[in-house]
Amino acid sequence: MSLALEFSGVSLRLSGRAVLRGIDWRGESGRLIGLVGPNGAGKSMWLRTAAGVLSPQQGEVRWWGEPLARVPRTRWPSVIAYCPQRFALHLPLRALDCVALGLPAGRIRTASERERCLAALEKVDAADLAERPVTELSGGQQQRVALARAFAQEATMLLADEPLAALDPRHALETLALLRREAHEGGRLVVVALHELTLAARFCDEVLLLHEGRCLAAGAPLEVLDEARLRAVYGLRARRMEVEGETVLLPWAPADRP
């Protein structure tokens, strides 16, 4: 494990509004990180800043110790893969061609590159969709193809913005297990923005709790998502229970109601 992604004093303002305030964070490779926080907490902005899409006014993001502004853009695809929340294609590309956008040339040039794309689709259980126009797929299918596109980059870091939002429960579980494997076995740093606190607590090695652009806490999921913080940040009361030897966190009711 080594230091992959580093935020030091990162502040970001968008049209005059502070969306990230003084974030310090270090993420090591080989770990699955859950980025949690209520709507508008700054999760998407955090990910976009980490991916180099947005440049912070203050502070610095470093990839493998190197300030990201100094990493040549041609190297970006092999360093970091970013899978945005919405998957808005403006042309009816085939799923396979869409996955190939993550390749160095943005298209399949060799047989091994074709294998790489098919393998990425296979990973997300979408191999049968390879020839279908992405614009004709359902929301969940599109989300899986989008994730395959990020996998095909074979980057050292993977950032995904709510990758479970449109998935059915089975695919959601499989996807998180897959992301954890990518981190643990593939040695990547994987950061996912999540609203599913139960799954975040179960699968992530670490969660990072954002609130109003600040990083409130980072660490072991069940320690970070304690009663006081859930109440303060989400206004939420959660239950904990033992299931098959694991502690499960279950959002139960708004904190101000019985």
Add this chain to the structure above:
Amino acid sequence: MREVLLAPALLLLVGLLALASLTLGYLEVSPLAWWRGVWAGDPLLRLVLVEIRLPRTLLALSVGAALGVAGAALQSLLRNPLAEPALVGATGGASLGAVMALYWGWAGAWSLALPLAGFAGAALVTALVLLLALRGTSTVGLILAGVAASSLSTALVSLILNASPNPHATMEIVHWLLGSVADRSLQDVALVLPPIALGTVLLLRQGTALRRLVLDEEAAASLGVSLPRLRLAVLVGAALAVGAATAIAGSIGFVGLVAPHLVRSLVRHDPARTLWAAMGAGAALLLAADLAVRLIDPHGAELKLGVLTALVGAPFFLWRVLAVRAP
């Protein structure tokens, strides 16, 4: 399979159309006699070939290619299937410059004044669009800046027409505005080919970036696409190619809009290959249209190229509008 055949098929089509464009015209000679005469060195036929048909063919080819590739690049950049080259303002600017040259009589005094004034107009209006567009960061801002600049140049052209002192000058301006590649010299061709070539090369080099822009702008940026740089390159490339094309041929509509749509499904909607294919399709379309205006009524006044492309293009445009599905 059809993808492999597309490039040779387009090349063959453009080659055949160019050959037809060199062969068919207003002389009452059969094609066979024409080429036999040219081969034998008939001075009149050679003069017609070099001074009339060659510039006309070269212009139809290069103007069509410029419009096709610029239309494809802009549709990809703006993520909008209805974008067309006129949107960058270069068409309006070139028209304005050329109309000024006609109005003040510079065009009569010096034969190259007309295209040069067109260049200057295209450069000015494009600079205005760049200034407006590169301050903001959104694609919508870019479209609005282009629309605003185009409207302004159209308004100024109308003002000049309004102020035009005599019907002859007005006729001359209107005829020029309708668009044509007839009666241009090799000198004109030499003048506009370099900017068209430069702009086209600049546009073709953006293929990979435009391909990645099929994803939304954030995902493309995370793949290393610098959006401000891509916008600048496409705007400057389109302005060079389309500005030069308009400065010499007048405003020819719909080719830039239609050409990418004709080839898109043949290249599986890949924006990079659409650039190449649309370039070929644009050249073929304009060569065919220019042949058609010659052949429709060989004894009457020639139909203007821009009129024909609009007549054919407008219904196509309507069909596209109806076919574009709501997101």
